[in-house]
Amino acid sequence: MGTEAQPVASTSKGKESADVLMAGNLSKYSTEVPKATQTQIIAPKASELLDAFKTNIGEFSGNAKKDKQSCANWITKIMSWRHGALIRVFEQLVTVAVQDLLRGDAKDTFKGKMFEMLDSLVSALQITFPLVIYQQQLMDLIRSGEAFKGITRYNFGYVTKQYIDDFQELPVGLTMLADAIQKMFLVEWKIINRRTATITVEELTAAVVRLNEMFLVDPV
Incomplete structure (x- = not known):
């Protein structure tokens, strides 16, 4: 009877071994390109949309001479964007963007106030600036x-x-x-x-x- 071969420990010394494929691994050992998450894909686009939105809508101060438009008119433009280009953008991001556009009396009026929903901010603006x-x-x-x-x-x-x-x-x-x-x-x-x-x-x-x-x- 022959003797059964015993397992022998081996090392990679003197040998070249292939890297193990590890999908999503960011280390130097990975040979696959990591896939971006959905958040990583959407974030830059949302940022660009919000920048365009803010540029197009403009600021609102509550001063008729400066604004040259009513709050109602301004809100109409906001909601047009919200139901159009910004329809897939997280609502709280849109709400924060709108608050960033407030100046003068409007900014002072809502200073320190947080609105989670855009409708809540819009309603408050309409009441304050009829x-x-x-x-x-x-x-x-x-x-x-x-x-x-x-x-x-x-x-x-x-x-x-x-x-x-x-x-x-x-x-x-x-x-x-x-x-x-x-x-x-x-x-x-x-x-x-x-x-x-x-x-x-x-x-x-x-x-x-x-x-x-x-x-x-x-x-x-």
Whole structure:
């Protein structure tokens, strides 16, 4: 009878051995590329989306002269992004981004307050900065001429369209805005040939679009 071979301990000394494949291992011994987690893939995209959102929405201070739009108008833009480009972004990230855009009185009002849900922050903003108060402030600014200070031919259409949006349920505000524009641009308004009394949102919007087209044409 032959004797059974006994197991012999061996070492890798003097021999080359293949590395063991270890999926996901970040060590030098792994020959597979680690797979990024879902969080790692989404995070950069979410960050880019939030940056674009903040740039597009702009800041809100609660000051009618600075903002040139109501809180209601600002919130409409926020929710449009939330239900569109930001629909898959974690809600608390969106809420924090909105709070980061608060300035002046708005920032002071909500300083130290935490909102886990975007709807809670939006509701608080609407209560604190109601549309009716902004409309009164905007009419005062139009009367004094302050509403159009700092506006150039390049942002005239954008800013005026925001004013129209905030007056869409207030005919007296639309008429006042139309009168102010007519006085500033008498010649151009005659070309457009629009009435100012009982002017509608659609008519005033069309007039502003036409004026904006005129302003963007450089003189020869």
